Amino acid sequence: MNKRFGGSWPLLFALSLVGVLSVFAGVPAWQAALGWFFLVGLTLVGDHRPEPETNPSEAEDETRDPRLLDEISATIDALETPSLLLDQEANVLFQNRASDRLLGALPMGVHVSARLRSPAVLDMVRETLANGRPNQIEHAERLPSQQVYMVRIAPIELKRSGNLGQLYLLCFRDISELRRLDQMRSDFVANASHELRTPLASLRGFIETLQGPAKSDPKAHERFLSIMLDQSTRMSRLVDDLLSLSRLELKANVAPECKVDLVPLLSHVRDSLVPLAEELGVEINLHLPDVPVEVTGDRDELVQVFENLMENACKYGQEGERVDVYLKAAEARPVEVTVVDHGPGIPSEHVPRLTERFYRVSVADSRSKKGTGLGLAIVKHILTRHRARLIVTSEVGKGSQFTVRF
Structure with missing residues (x-):
């Protein structure tokens, strides 16, 4: 009975009780029976109505834990x-x-x-x-x-x-920086191989000539041996610069701790370059303060920096016949060394790439002046270790300024 009528059997019992009491109260039996059947029918119909369907997604939403999504998002x-x-x-x-x-x-x-x-x-x-x-x-x-x-x-x-x-x-x-480093490494190997291959090919060609057609020609010996010396010297400079770059990269994150006075250092660099400057017809003028100017750095590396900058100014600014070196050390301002040449200047599109390895504004001009294409790359690495900056400004026809700011 419970299974057939579901949970309605207490109501059916109550209707039956009401029908019996109606007969005792004087209601005709047939009316009481008719009312009882009518009410029971309504109850059974209501008991068999289909239950409303539940939307699975609504049920899922009701049980979904919003805190879990918040935790994952956080x-x-x-x-x-x-x-x-x-x-x-x-x-x-x-x-x-x-x-x-x-x-x-x-x-x-x-x-x-x-x-x-x-x-x-x-x-x-x-x-x-x-x-x-x-x-x-x-x-x-x-x-x-x-x-x-x-x-x-x-x-x-x-x-x-x-x-x-x-x-x-x-x-x-x-991974952009990694890919750029990979590309730079590939370019570096390719350029280094090319730079070494050229003098090696020259040496080999001259040696074969001296062993063959020019074996008994003293004048050819003198001329070819001179060229071979230049090529071997160029190759030696290139190897030295490559080794310098490797050493600098190994200690790039170790800042120097010694104090270096830039006044005597710049005078020493100028004196060492006087023979080259005289050969090129260039005069190097120093504009130094009368008091010591100290910075934290490695003396040998700073000598290498200013040798590179002054030598480049003499070679590539030869037309100006003069190179000026300024040391500025104002109160509460960074120490600056500026090397100024009065040569032909550098086109603006080349300036951002000057410190790249083997980058040259003019390949023929660089090789004729015995450059390796690594000088400014070495300068940049040394200044990075010294927590200093290289600032380059140039105007075509008026010359260039290379400023080291500590």
């Missing part, structure tokens, strides 16, 4: 790596602040393709959503500047799901 927001939290349909549930700076603000719930248009990245996302395995791809952005990212997506393994379903984390790791 963790992702603490990451420095731009990251997006995706659901099973690749919709964005959350983006951290780093991602906001990289991609711009995304409305929550939109598909990831609303901002990411790279077919390779989107294919990777679809593949991971389909098979549940982590995946990564290298992605390059060329505008507004060249940037390279390692884009990775992986499922998040949760001990408690909170009915959130499977979640995925999409991350963007910036």
